[in-house]
Amino acid sequence: MSIEIRLENITKTFKAKNETIYALKNINLNIPAGKTISILGPSGCGKTTLLKVIAGLEKPDEGKIFFNSEDVSELSPYERRIGMVFQNYALYPHYKARGNLAFPFWIKKVPEKEIDEKIRETAKILGVGFEYLLDKKPKELSGGEQQRVAIGRCIIRNPSVMLFDEPLSNLDAKLRVITRAQLKKLLVTFNVTSVYVTHDQTEAISIGDLIGIMNNGEIIQVGTYEEIVNNPKNSFVASFFGKPSMNLLEVKVINSQIMWRDKTIPLDKKIEDGEYLLGFHGKDVEINPNGEIKGEIYFIDGTPADISKVLHVQLEDNSSIKIEIKSGEIYRCGEKIAFSLPKKIYLFKKNSGERIL
Template structure:
């Protein structure tokens, strides 16, 4: 395994005004998985290609255990790659797909079979049977298992996974995600996992890196991104449901005003903001509760009309979408407490669970 570092990496394409990667600094620690998330066009796949050596037209450094890899071709980087479309050789059995790497390197039959045997043990129950079949006879989930096995069989220093579960249905996606997580953590494989699916990123990443327009907005464990987002973009992007972001707040003599509605400015911010400053207030939906007998009365309150109710059986919660003084808010309510469209409700959030961002820069206050 290896520690991977990107130092001030920039990649520009002639047809684009802005760089695909813009001064990216990122470390993938030895044995850890870093999940890369971001909107379409944020540079996720370009980042993976630069690390793999498939795109060498960049400035900055890509380091494997401190070694600059600019002149090292992809085939010599000891990388295992898994893609969205599986990329298996259709005329080979599963066994042939795994052994092809060793055939190219003229490895002995004994060495090849031993590596395949070890890989089959790693991949678990039923994998041996997949090795006896051609890709065309396998389901999407089975093909992806073979593709993952092919990446692992070479004992890579680094695994690069680019949207590997996108073509699978929901049930297979969950099963395969669990299998990938088990493999990565059991063998402490250094890995970069590119995905648009936050559930995958949260489940698989030891750390999550959020990209936007080629820049790394924040890197850290899930808890850090959820509870201490670096800026309003990260706050609104990470988490399901996303954080409520209320724009239009104005600082006035120790209070935050939203038109006719206001609440006290937290003491910790009074030395950081100035009168007349515009700010954005953020509240996680899970921190915003419908006011009832089981919810403490203290905190910051909003009142609004229910427009949508979304049950979330996995969390035994229903997400209530309310329109409050021109803003849309999402709050959590227990499933056993019926909530109906059209009801007027009061929701409350503890003051310590509010997040504040500068409206001009988006940065956390």
């Protein structure tokens, strides 16, 4: 049976030079049974600490952790039946892959016949070619093969919850794509509740059923890719998440009108005067020679094989934006273009980042 994970008011602090640093701030999170949530955020935002707290490797200063209705806050990682896959694989170098899978059962003196059966079942789950790896030591395996063994060692114990700490970051680009696909297939087949920590948006989107955006020890927003991109909670989420992320321009609001350089945009609702960030998606921008905003393309992100490409455009006031185009459209670096602001716009307070519109 899959486990629902619930975190209630989790806070974790560390002391540094007589200063209290918040690694996690009052986190409340609900992960549905059988789902995978990708935790995404910049370095140092608390992603790995959150994972360790769920695993029981770190104890929070405040708050509780529930697996279904059971409070596991005081239980050890073993008692929580956690399976964890690390960035550096953490395999025993003197054992072959078979030994790495069998080790936790050797400790408990499980009969060899039963261990062999568990290894056969695990090899079947992990697919073609895994049995070939079983008689090799870690030093004889590629990075991708080592990670498959690490995942096998995790699932052979039939964990209630699987936790992944940037497991693919040590692999080259091609292996990351291959291993990512294998891992997603495994999670769908295994139907185990999982938390996947990464700083790579492509991984987060590909692996997670849900995505949690973290910053400064807080989970800012949780949702699907579409929910977060189309309805970002604040300017940090808008500027951080998305492929490409939202464009943000510094503007002023006076008498419920947006003022940007010499442009005026009337608003349909009453908004307090002040400094704001005007947001819009690059996919909503239409390039046309009669557009009132002008700029120059300085970089094109994409290859001829991509369905779409992203133009990086420097505007006349030296700010830059990103415009998404279809693959058939031809533009070149150094080319000058013009466009109009799209109808769908967002507005955030400049200082707090709070979304207003």
